[in-house]
Amino acid sequence: MVCLEHSYIKQAAIFNALADERRLRILGLLKGCERCACAIKESLDLPQSSLSYHMKILCDSGLVYARREGKWTYYSIDRSGCLFAAELIKTIPAIDTDCCSEQKEKINE
């Protein structure tokens, strides 16, 4: 059983990685295909250092996986990280609500 209380900071890091238009665009580019930094850089038209900055945020959050091959770095979606993120967000709407049942009774009055 995971203690959500102590993982809010980690959760926030994941959502923060998703909270940027360019990073979402990068994730879109990585859908299904590994790409090297230079390819992403050209697609998004970003300075190299800026791309590197955003890639680091995505990798640190666990959403993206980086693989070094010679001079190139290939990035790809980290499936397990993304599945974790999807699980996280599923817990938020709280479709199955058990707390505050007394309040529900109030509403039903």
Next chain:
Amino acid sequence: MVCLEHSYIKQAAIFNALADERRLRILGLLKGCERCACAIKESLDLPQSSLSYHMKILCDSGLVYARREGKWTYYSIDRSGCLFAAELIKTIPAIDTDCCSEQKEKINE
């Protein structure tokens, strides 16, 4: 069919609302039960104006619903907003990947 390309900004706003430890904590408090601002304020030990600021971000993102009753404002999870967010994040891991099939063939060589 939704054009994801043009909705990255809206998506980013939703994830941005989730990209903060305190806001996640607030969503945790709201799981299943409506709460008034003062209750949340006491749980999180935040100045009133600061709480109001975070509640506005959550409401603007569509994740939380605010209801006025007399002097009090009651907040609750906006289920449809959260379901939309869950749908969004589901599209990111790209479990079903169709693009770049030529690259997959390369890998299989």
Next chain:
DNA sequence: ACCTCACATCCAAAAATCTAGATGTGTAGA
């Protein structure tokens, strides 16, 4: 009408994030 309460909004300062040029690091080829 006046007061208080619950909350929203304003505002200036503080903190965090982002940008992009400069520099550093590791790899590969000559």
Next chain:
DNA sequence: TCTACACATCTAGATTTTTGGATGTGAGGT
């Protein structure tokens, strides 16, 4: 070993976000 390349990291400045006290607003209560 020298050079070029691909990318990471550093850095200072720009921009954005957050904070929290002050103030505004609307709903009761007296």
